[in-house]
Amino acid sequence: MLKFDPLDYAVIVGYLLSVLVLGLYFSRRQNSLQEYFHASGTVPWWAVGISIVATGLSPISYLAGPGWIFLKDSRNSLVSCLLGLALVPLTAAVWIPLWSRLRVLSIYEYLELRFHPLMRLLGAFLFLMLTTTWVGTALSTAGLGFEKVTGFSAIGCIVVIAVLGTAYTMLGGLRAVIWTDVAQFFVFMVGYGAILVVLLKMFHWQPLEIYRIASETISSETGHPHTRLISFEWSTTVEATFWVLLFSRVMYAISCGADQREVQRWHASGSRRAMVKSIFSSFVWLLLFLLISVPASWGFVAFYSQHPELKATIQNVPDQVLPDFVVRNLPHAFRSLIMAGVLAALMSSFDSALNSMSSVAVNDVVRRYLAPRATERRLVLIAKALTAVFGIVVIGFALWQLRHEDQTAQEKMTKLVNVFIAPIPSLFLLGMLSKRTNTPGVLIGAIGGITFAIVFNGIPGILEKQLDWFNWMWIAGLATIVNIIIGYLASYLFAPPSPEKLEKIFQN
Numbered sequence: 001m002l003k004f005d006p007l008d009y010a011v012i013v014g015y016l017l018s019v020l021v022l023g024l025y026f027s028r029r030q031n032s033l034q035e036y037f038h039a040s041g042t043v044p045w046w047a048v049g050i051s052i053v054a055t056g057l058s059p060i061s062y063l064a065g066p067g068w069i070f071l072k073d074s075r076n077s078l079v080s081c082l083l084g085l086a087l088v089p090l091t092a093a094v095w096i097p098l099w100s101r102l103r104v105l106s107i108y109e110y111l112e113l114r115f116h117p118l119m120r121l122l123g124a125f126l127f128l129m130l131t132t133t134w135v136g137t138a139l140s141t142a143g144l145g146f147e148k149v150t151g152f153s154a155i156g157c158i159v160v161i162a163v164l165g166t167a168y169t170m171l172g173g174l175r176a177v178i179w180t181d182v183a184q185f186f187v188f189m190v191g192y193g194a195i196l197v198v199l200l201k202m203f204h205w206q207p208l209e210i211y212r213i214a215s216e217t218i219s220s221e222t223g224h225p226h227t228r229l230i231s232f233e234w235s236t237t238v239e240a241t242f243w244v245l246l247f248s249r250v251m252y253a254i255s256c257g258a259d260q261r262e263v264q265r266w267h268a269s270g271s272r273r274a275m276v277k278s279i280f281s282s283f284v285w286l287l288l289f290l291l292i293s294v295p296a297s298w299g300f301v302a303f304y305s306q307h308p309e310l311k312a313t314i315q316n317v318p319d320q321v322l323p324d325f326v327v328r329n330l331p332h333a334f335r336s337l338i339m340a341g342v343l344a345a346l347m348s349s350f351d352s353a354l355n356s357m358s359s360v361a362v363n364d365v366v367r368r369y370l371a372p373r374a375t376e377r378r379l380v381l382i383a384k385a386l387t388a389v390f391g392i393v394v395i396g397f398a399l400w401q402l403r404h405e406d407q408t409a410q411e412k413m414t415k416l417v418n419v420f421i422a423p424i425p426s427l428f429l430l431g432m433l434s435k436r437t438n439t440p441g442v443l444i445g446a447i448g449g450i451t452f453a454i455v456f457n458g459i460p461g462i463l464e465k466q467l468d469w470f471n472w473m474w475i476a477g478l479a480t481i482v483n484i485i486i487g488y489l490a491s492y493l494f495a496p497p498s499p500e501k502l503e504k505i506f507q508n
Contacts, residue, residue, distance in 0.1 A: 049281030095257025136397030166391030445487020
């Protein structure tokens with residue numbers, strides 16, 4: 001039986017149509033690759049900051065964030081964000097000098113300049129695999145959420161959402177992506193705000209009562225109260241300790257400039273100063289979101305603690321706690337608002353992923369090898385066609401992901417991403433920090449990093465057996481370090497790069 005009424009559907013359809021209209025509006029300006037992929041560097045830094053955080057949130061954060069707190073505790077939330085905010089100067093010091101100088105449409109062009117064309121293709125391939133994994137998992141998570149609320153099948157929801165997201169991304173390019181991200185961010189902020197108001201009303205406007213109940217409820221998974229924000233226990237097998245969060249944030253700070261999606265947005269903001277402001281503002285916007293979503297998640301814990309019969313129905317699928325609460329407790333008008341927020345979270349990740357994948361494919365494959373003399377207008381048309389192709393690929397991966405619901409979406413996604421992520425920043429860092437590294441050496445390092453990730457992490461849904469010396473939150477950073485060490489040492493087995501090649505890279 002369908003759980004939406006006509007008003008709910010009207011809100012959702014109105015939201016989707018407005019997004020498509022925005023894509024059509026910006027499609028009139030897409031006559032060059034610089035506009036299509038970098039928005040001509042004219043987007044305000046604060047909008048770029050919102051786009052960065054909206055892209056990173058996704059349904060995995062919108063749905064799996066409260067699912068994590070409901071199943072475990074709150075350690076992987078505010079502290080992680082504050083650490084990221086404190087480490088913005090490190091990110092700026094490592095990456096802004098490079099990307100304010102090199103205004104390339106695909107960051108993997110740098111790998112050809114520094115190493116070899118093969119490294120450019122390797123970087124592009126790993127990025128496409130990584131992004132497909134990330135956004136496909138987000139899409140499957142959103143599909144399950146819509147199934148819970150609307151009664152439609154998750155498969156149908158995934159197909160409809162992905163087709164519409166592909167359409168407006170294909171039409172409007174990065175400018176449409178960023179400005180829809182801005183609108184979508186405020187949609188899902190309002191959605192969580194509505195949930196928080198409903199929860200406060202349930203508990204007679206006593207937020208301390210919500211906190212008391214949530215803090216007295218102990219997670220069977222972690223042994224901590226669900227409101228626990230920080231722990232300093234030292235164990236590499238325990239999730240979300242302060243030490244693993246600090247390690248992860250440091251590794252993110254020195255790795256995020258090797259992410260095509262991130263750098264595209266930095267370039268869209270224009271100047272070097274605007275780039276730094278956009279990075280800083282992204283963490284400020286994220287902090288504002290967490291200050292609403294974390295208390296709402298504590299409200300879920302308090303509500304279901306008082307209704308154990310309801311809690312039993314979602315104990316094994318914690319990512320569905322938000323949709324379940326919405327179905328049971330919110331008026332119809334609020335239901336559609338919340339699910340519009342889920343849709344906004346998905347669209348803000350999906351659109352940026354498709355645009356970046358198209359950028360990499362066009363610049364690193366089509367423009368480099370298949371059609372080097374093509375006009376800008378023709379390349380823009382090819383980019384739009386590839387956006388549609390990648391949309392189909394992501395749909396296929398999302399449908400495959402529906403078969404693996406035994407872990408939280410956040411954990412499942414991170415474990416999958418860990419397999420591909422280490423070599424990408426390692427290739428850039430080895431090229432930037434040392435003049436001695438060479439192509440054979442960094443290739444050996446990449447093999448070492450991927451091998452480490454598979455041995456200690458496995459591949460969810462394919463290779464489940466793994467070593468348990470470290471919990472999954474350590475793996476990406478440790479694999480990157482292993483990659484860098486092996487790549488640097490292995491470079492000494494081969495001849496150093498030519499001085500002429502290095503001079504072009506390090507001249508500034």
